Amino acid sequence: MSVDKIKTEKSVPNYETLIDDGMKVLSKDEYLQGKPVALTLVSKTNVVAYGTIVDVNGAGKLLHGVPLPMNCMRVSVDEAVEKSALLPFPIPNECDTVGDAIGTHVSCPAHLVVMKDEKPQRKKIVEKKSNPVLPSNVPRSLHILYCYDKRGLKIPGKHISMFLDHDLFDDEYELLVDLEDITPFYLLEPISANCIVVYMWILFKKMKKDNKVKKFRFMNPHTISVMPYVSKLDENEKIEHLNSWASVLVDRLSGAARNQLVLVPYNVGCHWILTVIDPYVEVVYLLDSLSHRNRYEDWKYGPRQPDAKQCGYYLMRFMKEIVEENAASDKDSLSSIFMKTVYSNEEIDEVRSEWAECVCKTLCFVLFLTPISVVPLVALVVFGLYELGFPKVTRE
Template sequence: MLRQEKRQRNKTVSFERNQTLSSNVPRAVHMVYCYCKTALENGRKLAFLLDHEVFADDYEVNLHFEDISPLYHLEPISGNCIVVYIWHLYKKMVKENKIEKFRFVNPHSIPNLQKNIHDKTGKTEWLNKRASSLADKLSGAAMDQVVLVPSCCGFHWTLTVIEPYKEIVYLVDSLSHRIRDEDWIYVVEMALRLFNSTKGRKGRKRVQWEVIKAPKQPDAKKCGYYVMRFMRQITEEVTTLEGDSLRSIFTKTGYSMEEIDEVRTELAECIQNHIYE
């Protein structure tokens, strides 16, 4: 995933040269963009040291201008921005006393499959490494806690919602209403087997997968914004995953531009607060 983000940064540099400022963006996004265009010149960065409780780890995420520019121009968003948005949701849940209900997994802790692995043994080892990382994150979940896992396959972001003690997995994908990534199925199911082993649990014979018919993105660029919106909607509207509660909140065929701008604004305001605190 880090290699992908470096490639994205290189693309952004050339893309940026041909762009002009637009008035059709949220005010907070515009202000952050203008500030960072100067403040983050020559590879400078904004460093966010997240509370240990966010990912059960001391984690620092660094935003460069190459992360900010796509946010402004509504281009594919980086994993770093998604991590900062999780930081925003976490702080919001602390204020609303919802922190016991949800747990986030850092997408950078479960990197995507390396494209240079061609042999079956090497691929299996890499998938098992990813599964072990995910299992480690699941192990800290409380009995009734829901785990939200944003993940990137290639250049596409999806959200996986896991109830580890029930071994139920929900896939929320803005491109498809079916499970397309067999490698990810393997990673999640292996992680749950490792989780059960760690807890001394027998577990069920088969993991239960549910595909949620979530809003679909209108183009190839907005998957990251949709994942942010998915996480926002779940943490705001879901109190329990009993029955069809998760399905019931996703009733739209797509998000409006105003709804996408809402999460862009929240992310930008989180960055602003960090700049001026």
């Protein structure tokens, strides 16, 4: 056997891994989910894209409404090396090439999925990145919050406690925001349901100020979104969970007033979408930043995200424009709002800045409990002085 053949023979490893917590055995599926991989065609030396494993064993599961083929993995396409390369399993009338599939999920034969640390060496143009760890163009208030995150929340168990208005979800609600929420938000990585809830609170306070509370109603994403453990339940347990989620959603819809839209953020598993419902006229709209996944034209609304990471930020922007533009339930109203094909960096940074300022204002109530070096910076953000350029803080 030649040396080259030995180097390229390995693909996805077939083993179990032990962890210290009670010597729990992780199956291959659990170990590989979320791992970065290289996608190849024909042979393992022909890398056409890079992505992330979403589901190792896709047998019997649906992807874009079609059952996954046998011995295939569900993989998100994050970066294309050869955009014109044909997909092994094209998505009818939507995606035929690797370039079309950026930001969505595809089926890929398991033997052509190569772990990134085992991928074959191939020549590739290396783009220079000025600051690969901390971006230099983040909103100022978000940078301050990130600095606080590193100093004040690095100890396990530390968090920012936010008590939300009772009327937001018709319930007393305390939200705990920690470094696992703030750090991805700063780095423009996929965000948690906590981040979505914070922005819903921001919009709700604007609605109260503008007398729009009777126009819109929010659904708590924590109560209905897909949780990682659900896929491991048996069929009866899954049905029980689905019935529970349906009951919660029905209760929320039944409390809506006439001509009031219900905004329902939902995580379908590694992807955020926004459903807009008018329960009185039985109208439902789906705003999906990966809109090419939908087969029906009537369900295609909203700009499309440029990568596989920004769905949460696009969802927040969707809600912002619906509330601020005073959208109605008719199709023409939503169509007139979402005319763009993509949001600019400035439009995404606007919602990120609003989010950071809200969390910073919450911190003003606990300034004396924060590290002393962070207190003045948080206070400046709270009172709006930092946005005016005072003081000048060097980014780390």
